[in-house]
Amino acid sequence: MCGRVRLDIPFAEIAKTLNILGDAPNTRASWNIAPTHDMLVAYLHPERQYRVAENMRWGMVPRWAKEAYSKYPTHNARAEIVRTKATFRDPWREGKRCLVVTNGFYEWRERDKQPFAVARAKENLTIMAGLREIWTDKSSGEVVRSCTVITTKPNSLIEPYHDRMPVLLAEADWPKWLGETPASEAEIYDLLKPYPSEDTMLWPVSKRVGNVRNNDPSLADKIELAPEELQRLI
DNA sequence: CCAGACGTTGTT
DNA sequence: GTCTGG
DNA sequence: CCAGACGTTGTT
DNA sequence: GTCTGG
Secondary structure, eight states: OOSOEEEOSOHHHHHHHHTBOSOOOOOOOEEEEOTTSEEEEEEEOTTTOSEEEEEEEESOOOTTOSSSOOSSOOSEEETTTTTTSHHHHHHHHTTOEEEEEESEEEEEOTTTOOEEEEEETTOSOEEEEEEEEEEEOTTTOOEEEEEEEEEEOOOTTTTTTOSOEEOBOOGGGHHHHHTSSOOOHHHHHTTOSOOOGGGEEEEEOOGGGGSTTOOSGGGGSOOOOOHHHHHTOO
16 A cells, blocks of 8 residues: 555544544544554553553564664554554564554555545545554663554555555444454454455555655545546546 | 574555 | 574 | 655764 | 655
């Protein structure tokens, strides 16, 4: 997927939809969230056994990392390797799965760099399958909580634009992904597939989204492409 | 064995 | 921390 | 993904 | 031209 998402509705609404019982994290609306920024993440609190929400850095920091920042991009994890590769293996094995909460994401068409917004159709929230991790600096004790978004093959709507898309989860799959209902590893891994294209929508947006300093509601607005561009939408 | 990587998307 | 490449 | 930078000395 | 930061 791309390196940008948006989240632009009040937390109260999110908490209601996701049935989050924990405290409200200090989230503010953003139409341009990039890697290294905070993402809103929901997960099952291991002791309390209810859903909590938290801001976590987008870009997983493995617990064994010497530094909190590295040159290796970890904001996405390919579903094909997430179970085995060093960076994601431990969180996967330990079931540190989470829901990454967004209102959608952006993709750029290569030919003309035209950005498009993508979201689940008919739903306010576009929920992505994620993993989370906690990193602690051995000397200073500094703690960084971070997350990654799992990617998979694109569905037929997105395929003309990109060869990858984030794993999106329908509400019926949330309990299994969060570990609230029993499921085998194979059943859980089976959730990592393209979201149905008939439940996905896509529309062109302003190129201003390319600059992270631009961050206002109009970034997610549908724009009118010139007739010529419309014609070669795909 | 030790040193160095540990990753993604989208390209050429 | 653990796997991979040399 | 795009926008913006594009370096050094000295230290471990 | 290519890498880094957001």
